Amino acid sequence: MISGDFHIHTAFSADSEADVHAVLNSAIEKGMKTVCITDHWDADYPEKYEEVLFQFDSEAYVRGLETVKKEYAKKLDVRIGIEIGMQPHLGSFYKELVNQYPYDFVIGSVHVIGKDDPYYKDWWDKYTDRQMYQKAFDETLSNLDQIEDFDVLGHIDYIVRYGRRQEEAYSYERFCDILDEVLKKVIASGRGIELNTSGWKYGLDFCHPHPDVLRRYRELGGEIITVGSDAHKPEHVAYDFKRAEEVLKLCGFTYYTQFRNRKPEFLKI
Numbered sequence: 001m002i003s004g005d006f007h008i009h010t011a012f013s014a015d016s017e018a019d020v021h022a023v024l025n026s027a028i029e030k031g032m033k034t035v036c037i038t039d040h041w042d043a044d045y046p047e048k049y050e051e052v053l054f055q056f057d058s059e060a061y062v063r064g065l066e067t068v069k070k071e072y073a074k075k076l077d078v079r080i081g082i083e084i085g086m087q088p089h090l091g092s093f094y095k096e097l098v099n100q101y102p103y104d105f106v107i108g109s110v111h112v113i114g115k116d117d118p119y120y121k122d123w124w125d126k127y128t129d130r131q132m133y134q135k136a137f138d139e140t141l142s143n144l145d146q147i148e149d150f151d152v153l154g155h156i157d158y159i160v161r162y163g164r165r166q167e168e169a170y171s172y173e174r175f176c177d178i179l180d181e182v183l184k185k186v187i188a189s190g191r192g193i194e195l196n197t198s199g200w201k202y203g204l205d206f207c208h209p210h211p212d213v214l215r216r217y218r219e220l221g222g223e224i225i226t227v228g229s230d231a232h233k234p235e236h237v238a239y240d241f242k243r244a245e246e247v248l249k250l251c252g253f254t255y256y257t258q259f260r261n262r263k264p265e266f267l268k269i
């Protein structure tokens with residue numbers, strides 16, 4: 001059984017109002033033994049979306065979670081992480097940010113492409129689905145070249161969620177050249193990827209990344225794989241983890257990964 005959710009948001013993220021206690025209680029109810037809170041930090045987020053600021057007071061965040069960690073110590077192993085929004089020019093900024101505090105785990109995710117966030121519809125009008133997906137994967141590769149301070153690459157292929165026809169324009173085969181480059185680069189650098197169950201929550205019939213990509217990652221020698229719900233609400237903690245377990249086994253994994261002090265730990269599925 002997978003008993004560690006390594007991608008969870010709380011009210012420290014601009015797009016979540018989740019109370020950390022409610023989140024941790026939900027994790028215990030769902031049988032989790034370990035969780036890692038990974039709130040958003042997106043530096044230099046485009047100004048045109050100025051209603052949100054994906055940043056937090058690091059000191060308050062880490063100290064607050066340390067207190068909660070002690071409070072739950074007998075019931076749940078709480079780890080402290082962060083999800084950084086990568087952009088190729090932010091390598092040195094994030095180096096400083098994530099090394100300022102003793103984080104257990106850093107997810108590197110691509111939320112901004114050029115100066116756009118595909119979450120917003122203005123971006124969709126400019127490109128076909130296929131062009132959007134290609135741009136997102138190209139940007140992912142550029143980020144891997146420029147940013148070193150993260151442990152796993154977050155939600156590869158979540159761009160498909162925002163496509164007009166979603167998976168109709170997407171398959172591993174269609175983007176295999178660029179996806180293989182991304183996966184090989186991740187593996188060669190000693191990092192990993194995550195299985196993010198939010199694709200199912202958003203109504204896609206696959207998790208992120210698609211099982212074909214997970215299988216390919218394994219084939220190429222990828223071993224580090226964390227599992228995360230990307231919950232922004234307490235009830236979504238450990239969302240569809242049973243299904244995640246089945247997918248991992250089908251893709252050839254016998255272990256999944258958790259992080260402590262930025263070091264991977266491997267647990268039997």
Ligand SMILES: [Zn+2]
Binds near residue numbers: 083109154
């Ligand atoms: Zn994300």
Ligand SMILES: [Zn+2]
Binds near residue numbers: 009230
């Ligand atoms: Zn997230």
